[in-house]
Amino acid sequence: MERREVSFRIYRYNPQADRTPFYDNFRIAVEKGITILRALNHIKEQLEPRLTFRAFCQAGICGSCAVRINGVSRLACTTQVWDLLTGSGDGPILIEPLGNLEVIRDLVVDINPIMEKLKRNYSWVRPAIPEEEMGRKEHLVSDGEFETINAASDCILCGSCYSECSMMGVNRRYISPPVLLKAFRMNNDTRDTLGCERLREVTADNGLWDCTHCHRCTEHCTKKIPIMDGIHRLREEAFERGMTQSEGARHARAFYDDIRDLGRLKEVTLPLRTKGMLGSLKMLPLALRMGLKGRRPPLLVKRIPQIERVREIYSRLEANRGER
Amino acid sequence: MDHRYDIVIVGAGGGGLFAALEAVRTNPRVSVAVISKVYPTRSHTSAAQGGVNAALANKDKDDTVELHLFDTVKGSDYLADQDAVEYLCSQAPAVVRELENLGAPFSRFADGTIAQRPFGGTVKDRCCYCADKTGHTILHTLFEQCLRRGVTFFNEYFLLSLEHADGACQGVIALDMRTGAIETFVAPVVILATGGHAKMYWNRSSNAAGNTGDGQAAALRAGIPLKDMEFIQFHPTGLRKSGLLVTEGARGEGGYLLNRHGERFMARYAPQKMELGPRDLVARSMETEIIEGNGFESDAGSYLELDLRHLGAEAIRKKLPQIRELSMHFEGVDPVEEPIPVRPTAHYAMGGIDATMAKTAVRGVYAVGECACISVHGANRLGGNSLLDILVFGKLAGREAALEAPERNAHGITPAAVRRVADEIGSYTGHERYERYGIIREEMGKTMGDNVGIYRVEERLRKGVEELRALRERFRRIRLFDTGTVYNTNLIQILELKNMLDLALCVAVAALERQESRGSHYR
Ligand SMILES: Cc1cc2nc3c(=O)[nH]c(=O)nc-3n(C[C@H](O)[C@H](O)[C@H](O)COP(=O)(O)OP(=O)(O)OC[C@H]3O[C@@H](n4cnc5c(N)ncnc54)[C@H](O)[C@@H]3O)c2cc1C
Ligand code: SF4
Ligand code: SF4
């Protein structure tokens, strides 16, 4: 079995002892096939018993062990040390706590904000069946209906997407991707009766409309869940339910209309806002990429020459929407 | 800090959460607190992939509760409490439907009913599932419903002791991991739902790191008997390093088991069926090879190889994608190119806190789930019956507790009791101490695997008992190196090790005493 000495550079902070966080270096011999979590365990057992991190299942299913490895949020227990080494490289491999959450100690962060947000946003099914009739018969659910929420119900609440989310980076009160994903999962469960209340909460301030559509959550989801698809669907639902009176929704509408009419944005006429601005782009990633890429906001906005193609995209989008 | 509740539930896996939910539904006026050393959705229930048994008869229309009952009693090698099994099986359809009603996603048949598939040891296809994440979705659904009902959670609180006086429950003492504070939870009713203890086999266990039997050990120290501790279920193919399961599918598709001489050794044990022999037999054969020195050696102990290469890259990628991903993630081995290192792994603990329909010997103390022995699994558990066990008895305990709590009063927990646990924790940092956690734990796992494993031979069992006694003696000099109070995981390791050592001795002694072969116990 191939062996190599590898260096690890690990974020350390004990609020009781350290005035500021610092980095500790460890060099250990590891066998090929070892995960980051096993390396951490080795360091804790052999070198530094005070090193603090969470882990439980060691099987990628409980969501405890998410940390940032070389700057990217992932599960320590499913990440192979060897995959992080290039050629005959020996590190250092950088290990830090998840971002956007308070550090309790070393690699352990406070995930209570996620729990609070889940609670606030009705992250549960409220069944139609009255309490006293529970357990008597099954709801009949088609396989298609199950498939709609299947991927979303994979979420292990590991917090990786929370750590990577660009909106979380500027606003800690932002609803956050796993909570949006839960809302999608619940609102598309045919057994649930809370859709409207939940969506109202989800679209409130610091909510759905603030998403910047940056795709980072989806790119970094440890369970490969297409979180953005869920966010799209929630936005569509908000429009369908006529929840269009919020600032965010009006923004989205304005973007949508501009692109359809001109193929680009009349940015100067849009109210200046710090947050939620980019968030509204989600209606049309495609059109935007065409219309906006590499351009600075013009003062006089002309219709783009390829406007017909943009319209074509619109009609296809509309058609797709109808199919759902 | 001192807390007072009508009901305190220790453990937030499927068993604990269903108990909490049922308690607040039965009587919304009772105050309920759930204490858990990990956030609820991280409990080990999340790891159950296969499914949960219930005679819904969605698949085999002629399935009945009686057939389920019979399969279970037979599977238990006739050691289960048959009244309890009858309750388990007759409640199964309702409890699974109820979960469904509460929003648990299940895979479906074309007619929209809950899908069912075959699972080992049953005459009918009655295992209800949600893809390969049944436990995960059940756990999340129960957690969501508890949030909906406003259940109070104390997350990352570690149970230190169970307190009772005059035969009646007084509550528990627990450690707030985040602050290091020792807090009392006074309650006339406590439900223990702390999960299994098969992690005492450490690297040779499919269990989560925290399946250390904390509730069982606390009950034992409080004088509540444990039952059937010798019965531990093993699975033949666990990954060498982590013990994680490589499912039967790999052998089903034609994988070979090889020893270090490159020999398909199953030819000597089961010449006809080879690798496809019964689970127990394959596990025993593998263990014999390892004990006889035919295994490969590595840092992580000796192992055998599960070779899939002859099936061809195409077949492996198509038919066994999950197994391939698993061995790449956790062993760094691509089965297309290399054999998978495997060995038998401890999987499930049938024994636990002695309870009759979830009630223990102490008034007001209940035990449910894998930590309890009610006993519906007897000497061996059927796959898909343990999720059922946690649901049915979690629910029962929650209801009974909600009815019982208002009738009863807890006087309180004495300062002397608190001092006792605090002093013990304080003593771990003593400078005269030198034994290291990692070493004792490693030796415990090894002696359990070598001497109290699948194959139980008197001589080896005696050696195991002896070694465990010596390890417990050494534990008295264990050193806690981390003296901080904030999130001290070094302390948690030591507390868990203590619990495992106590229970490991119970397993070894019970295994020595039972001289027959029965169920999972092979003499
Ligand atoms: C890999 C694997 C696959 C499985 N597949 C299946 C299957 O397909 N079907 C099936 O029926 N069964 C299966 N099982 C078995 C089943 O998953 C478990 O028996 C069951 O989930 C146990 O549930 P529980 O509620 O008793 O405990 P757990 O889910 O283990 O929860 C225990 C709880 O107790 C808490 N706790 C423990 N100690 C303390 C302490 N000191 N202080 C505070 N809190 C504490 C934990 O935080 C946790 O919340 C499988 C098991 C494994 C290992
Ligand atoms: S797409 Fe939205 S939710 Fe996802 S990371 Fe970006 S801002 Fe966050
Ligand atoms: S959505 Fe993905 S990354 Fe985010 S918490 Fe869930 S599993 Fe983790």
Ligand code: FES
């Ligand atoms: S330890 Fe559970 S996901 Fe890594």
